Amino acid sequence: xxxxxxxxxxxxxxxxxxxxxxxxxxxxxxxxxxxxxxxxxxxxxxxxxxxxxxxxxxxxxxxxxxxxxxxxxxxxxxxxxxxxxxxxxxxxxxxxxxxxxxxxxxxxxxxxxxxxxxxxxxxxxxxxxxxxxxxxxxxxxxxxxxxxxxxxxxxxxxxxxxxxxxxxxxxxxxxxxxxxxxxxxxxxxx
Numbered sequence: 001x002x003x004x005x006x007x008x009x010x011x012x013x014x015x016x017x018x019x020x021x022x023x024x025x026x027x028x029x030x031x032x033x034x035x036x037x038x039x040x041x042x043x044x045x046x047x048x049x050x051x052x053x054x055x056x057x058x059x060x061x062x063x064x065x066x067x068x069x070x071x072x073x074x075x076x077x078x079x080x081x082x083x084x085x086x087x088x089x090x091x092x093x094x095x096x097x098x099x100x101x102x103x104x105x106x107x108x109x110x111x112x113x114x115x116x117x118x119x120x121x122x123x124x125x126x127x128x129x130x131x132x133x134x135x136x137x138x139x140x141x142x143x144x145x146x147x148x149x150x151x152x153x154x155x156x157x158x159x160x161x162x163x164x165x166x167x168x169x170x171x172x173x174x175x176x177x178x179x180x181x182x183x184x185x186x187x188x189x190x
Contacts, residue, residue, distance in 0.1 A: 004134070004137070004143070004144055004145045005144070005145045005146075006144050006145065006146045006147070008040050008042075008043045008146065008147050009145050009146050009147050009149070009150055011039075011040045012033065012036045012037050012039070012040050012043070012045075012147055012150055013033070013036070013130075013150075014036075015036035015039045015040065016028050016032040016033040016035075016036040016126075017032075017120050018036070019032035019033075019035045019036050019039075019063075020032045020120050021120060023063075023064075023067075023068055024068040025068045025120070026068070026120070026121075027120060027121045027122065027123045027126075028120050028121070028122045028123060028126050029123045029125065029126055029160070029161060029162075030123070030125050030126050030129050030154055030157060030160030030161055030162035030163065031062075031063045031066055031160070031161040031162050031165060032063075032126075033126060033129065033150065033154060033162065034059065034063065034154055034162035034165065034166070035059070035060060035063045037049075037147055037150065037151065038056055038059075038060070040147060043146070043147035043148075044146055044147055044148035044151075044180065044183055044184075045146075045147035045148050045150060045151035046147075047148075047179075047183055048148060048151055048176055048179050048180060048183070049151070049171070051179050052169065052170055052171045052175075052176070053170075054166070054169045054170075054171060055169065058169065059165055059166075059169065062165045062168070063161075063165065066161055123160075125157050125159045125160035125161075126157075126160065128153075128157050128159070128160070129150070129153040129154050129156070129157040129160055129162070130150070130153060131153070132152070132153035132156045132157060133145050133149040133150045133152060133153030134149070134153075135153075136149045136152040136153060136156070136177070136180075137149040140177070140180065140181060140184070142184065148180045148183065148184070149180075151176065151180075152173065152176055152177060152180060154166065155167075155171055155172070155173045155176055156173055
């Protein structure tokens, strides 16, 4: 499948691995691929996002908010309503295991040992988004997979965080497909 990717789509996939690594994640998730689209200049996915008036900074803030585990950080105030005091938990852990004990955990170091080099596995939802990108390209009768197809795959993958980030910005699959068709048609004509 990767041989069908355009140069820009390949750049986005490689950049997604760097996004995951930079963010301390132990797998490449859909939000990393979404953020990576912004690192590839002049690609059709960005044109589609602009058509929806998607705010790049808002998207990247949401990706940052998810953190290394793909979930928002624990809200101390919300836990306190359940009777859990995070400061007290930290104090007890440090009393038992020494100062800074929680800072030496796998999670604090970036997942499963923190992957600074080498291959980072791809999350199931991200694999699904890539497969759906291929299906979108085929459905549009395109013989390649471009960044626009990657975006459609991300929008289509409801179990990925990128889908929810984009949905919150008003991005929907059917109108995005129409925009992609129009953009590709106008590029071929031009």
